[in-house]
Amino acid sequence: MKMPAFFIAHGSPLLALEDNEYTRFLERLGADLPRPRAIVVFSAHWESPQQLLTVDERYETQHDFYGFPEDMYRLTYPAPGDPELSLRIRELFTSHNLPHQPVLGRGLDHGVWVILKKMFPQADIPVIALSVDSLRSPKEQYEIGRMLSPLREEGVLFIGSGGLVHNLRLLINSDQPEDWALKFDAWIAEALESRNLQELFNYDQKAPHAREAVPSYGKEHFVPLFYVLGTAAKGTKAQRMFQAYQYGTLSLNCWKFE
Incomplete structure (x- = not known):
């Protein structure tokens, strides 16, 4: 079964604790999807110049944040891994001459488990986490995703976990989005829907307010888009399934690629 790919x-x-329109959307999304063989997540919270991937049989839950309510630190997501699929991914990377390194015992960071806890709360689907490198060019990031695109035909669900507008220094105390954030997201939507890869690869020069939306210190939240878009390289359809904002500039969006 060919699975779609998502940027979430x-x-x-x-x-992970909230009950709002977005969390309920994620719950419905997970319930409506065919059950994947496994889930592979490119996480904004795992950045490395070398491509890394998990090879665990079972994961610990990382609480890689501070200053949150105690309930957050009691949450767990004890998903299984899939060492056999990890090996398959390594073989695909090797066949494309991509240097990579398996990692054992890192656990799942919150870029992975927070959304999966909403989508697949039973934590019974195998998960593999992949690192991102924000210093690579968007085309390189896309090509790494494209190396893995055959796995979508094998029931693997790919997710790029990050944020298209993610500038923590410009947050405001309002859920009404700033005009510049809306304009940036609208430009990205048009480029995705028309599958204009060249425009997307040059978003930092082309997109309005790119510097505010994707600050130089926070590109790791944007780049999972290119990795997961690469896994859908043979597809032709991009669908925005959800769009909202928190704190004025933190966009909550879900894009589906088929």
Whole structure:
């Protein structure tokens, strides 16, 4: 069964405790999808110049944040891994001459488990986490995703977890979005829906307010879009399934690629 691929904003870690329109959307999304063989997540919270991937049989839950309510630190997501699929991914990377490194015992960071806890709360589907490198070019990031695109035909669900507008220094105390954030998201939507890869690869020069939306210190939240878009390289359809904002500039969006 060929699975779709998604870019999903993970917002604040508090998403794991919240009950709102976005969390209910994620719950419905997980319930409506065919059950994947496994889930592979490119996480904004795992950045490395070398491509890394998990090879665990079972994961610990990382609480890689501070200053949150105690309830956050009691949450767990004890998902299984899939060492056999990890090996398959390594073989695909090797066949494309991509240096990579398996990692054992890192656990799942909140960029992975917070959204999966909403989508697949039973934590019974195997998960593999992949690192991102925000210093690579968007085309390189896309090509790494494209190396893995055959796995979608094998029942693997790919998720890029991050945020298209994610500038923590410009947050405001309002859920009404700033005009510049709306304009940036609208530009990205048009480029995705028309599958204009060249425009997307040059978003930092082309998109309005790109510097505010994707600050130089926070590109790791944007780049999972390119990795997961690469896994859908043979597809032709991009669908925005959800769009909202928190704190004025933190976009909560879900894009589906088929």
